[in-house]
Amino acid sequence: MIYTCTLNPSIDYIMHVNEFEAGGLNRAQDTSYYPGGKGINVSRVMSRLDVQTQAIGYIGGFTGAFVQQFLDSESIQHDFIDTKQHTRINVKLKSNEETEINGPGSEISEQLQQELLRKIKRLSNKDTLVLAGSLPSSLPADFYVQMSTICAENDTKVVADTSGSALEQLLGHPLFLLKPNHHELGDLFNVTIDSRKKAAFYGRKLIDQGVKHVIVSMGGEGAVYIGHRKELYANVPKGEVKNSVGAGDSVVSGFLAALEKDEPIEDAFRYGVASGSATAFQDDLCKKEDVEHLLSQIDVSAINEKE
Numbered sequence: 001m002i003y004t005c006t007l008n009p010s011i012d013y014i015m016h017v018n019e020f021e022a023g024g025l026n027r028a029q030d031t032s033y034y035p036g037g038k039g040i041n042v043s044r045v046m047s048r049l050d051v052q053t054q055a056i057g058y059i060g061g062f063t064g065a066f067v068q069q070f071l072d073s074e075s076i077q078h079d080f081i082d083t084k085q086h087t088r089i090n091v092k093l094k095s096n097e098e099t100e101i102n103g104p105g106s107e108i109s110e111q112l113q114q115e116l117l118r119k120i121k122r123l124s125n126k127d128t129l130v131l132a133g134s135l136p137s138s139l140p141a142d143f144y145v146q147m148s149t150i151c152a153e154n155d156t157k158v159v160a161d162t163s164g165s166a167l168e169q170l171l172g173h174p175l176f177l178l179k180p181n182h183h184e185l186g187d188l189f190n191v192t193i194d195s196r197k198k199a200a201f202y203g204r205k206l207i208d209q210g211v212k213h214v215i216v217s218m219g220g221e222g223a224v225y226i227g228h229r230k231e232l233y234a235n236v237p238k239g240e241v242k243n244s245v246g247a248g249d250s251v252v253s254g255f256l257a258a259l260e261k262d263e264p265i266e267d268a269f270r271y272g273v274a275s276g277s278a279t280a281f282q283d284d285l286c287k288k289e290d291v292e293h294l295l296s297q298i299d300v301s302a303i304n305e306k307e
């Protein structure tokens with residue numbers, strides 16, 4: 001089973017405002033609410049790609065109830081720990097440009113931390129754990145490391161989609177997949193990643209530290225895959241970007257979903273990028289038919305084949 005862990009879920013409150021003016025009274029033309037948080041997005045997209053997952057992490061309050069009802073309505077399994085506090089609401093303001101305001105998240109007591117770690121201890125070598133998104137500030141900065149250490153003891157595969165210190169601390173741990181964007185990868189090494197060659201060069205440093213698959217997404221500039229023997233580049237299809245929220249999560253979902261169906265790496269990489277773009281081209285997360293429609297527009301080519 002694939003478990004997605006969202007330590008800091010949200011309701012994503014999307015507001016469309018024509019000509020947003022900071023400091024003024026703005027009226028939205030359209031609003032919508034979705035369950036959010038990176039792990040939850042991965043579960044939602046994978047379900048649309050016909051792969052069942054279970055969403056875990058922390059949730060609470062009326063906002064948490066909304067998230068769980070939404071997941072129920074999409075037949076997505078979940079088993080969250082109740083924080084008895086309201087899950088945060090993240091504002092995604094769409095105007096001439098996209099502005100995001102993400103809440104800080106709940107207070108997670110020592111007792112609730114142990115409860116989640118006990119749950120992780122029950123996973124086996126047949127399971128995958130996706131660690132995605134930020135940590136609420138009340139959690140110790142090494143909480144992902146604690147989780148991945150337990151996974152290493154049980155041979156549970158770990159996928160990580162996070163940034164900053166949470167990502168930095170995970171390096172050196174055996175990870176199945178990391179998907180930094182080019183800014184996150186650059187921040188890790190204090191460099192600017194502005195080409196596929198550089199993405200491959202610094203991505204390989206992650207492989208050298210025990211990561212099996214690395215995908216570096218570079219927004220509209222394409223994406224780079226680095227594995228033990230392969231370095232691949234994929235272009236992105238052309239289209240109007242309506243929504244970048246969840247696009248990165250969709251890349252992870254598409255790649256994992258294709259691997260679950262035993263697709264070769266090249267095809268899984270193409271499927272991941274198609275999923276990211278299919279989400280970017282619409283208001284909510286991608287659907288399977290949108291992903292498959294884009295596949296033929298994505299070329300995957302070797303940057304450097306290593307035997």
Ligand SMILES: Nc1ncnc2c1ncn2[C@@H]1O[C@H](COP(=O)(O)OP(=O)(O)OP(=O)(O)O)[C@@H](O)[C@H]1O
Pocket residue numbers: 180181182217218219220221222223236237238239241244245246247248249251272273274275276277278280
């Ligand atoms: N301009 C674009 N055209 C086509 N696809 C795009 C574009 N921008 C982003 N995408 C799709 O979204 C994926 C993820 O984008 P990006 O590299 O910005 O990752 P990210 O920063 O992790 O995303 P997010 O905004 O979800 O955090 C890309 O790999 C691509 O599939």
Ligand SMILES: O=P(O)(O)OC[C@@]1(O)O[C@H](CO)[C@@H](O)[C@@H]1O
Pocket residue numbers: 008010012035036037038041090100102132133134135245246247248249
């Ligand atoms: O604050 P974090 O955990 O870094 O990111 C949370 C978030 O911005 O990420 C998802 C998109 O990737 C959204 O659904 C959610 O609001």
